[in-house]
Amino acid sequence: MPPAxxxxxxxxxxxxxxxxxxxxxxxxxxxxxxxxxxxxVVPGVGYHPQHARRAWRDVVALLDECLPMPG
Known part of the structure; x- marks a missing residue:
């Protein structure tokens, strides 16, 4: 995403x-x-395992915050 x-x-x-x-x-x-x-290979596309793990944790945390499980 461009800074502007x-x-x-x-x-x-x-x-x-x-x-x-x-x-x-x-x-x-x-x-x-x-x-x-x-x-x-596509320019500008690439797997980054550490960021993938971090992003998944962020998604799970957001879902837990917005859609908490009852009980």
Whole structure:
């Protein structure tokens, strides 16, 4: 995401007064959570196992916060 687009998003969320979060995984490429399979190398796309684990933990934590299990 270009910095100007990111900044516009941040400004829009702040102006709306909504609960939001933007997480940047430094050095991660597009589709960083997909393990390599038999597919051609695509520039700008690449698996990053550490960021994939972190992102999954973030998703699970967000779901737990927004959709807690009863009991």
């Amino acid at each position: 687009q990111r900044d516009a998003f941040v400004d829009e969320m702040r102006a709306a007064g909504v609960d939001w979060r933007l997480v940047v995984y430094g050095g991660a490429l597009h589709a960083f959570h997909h393990p390599p399979v038999d597919h051609p």
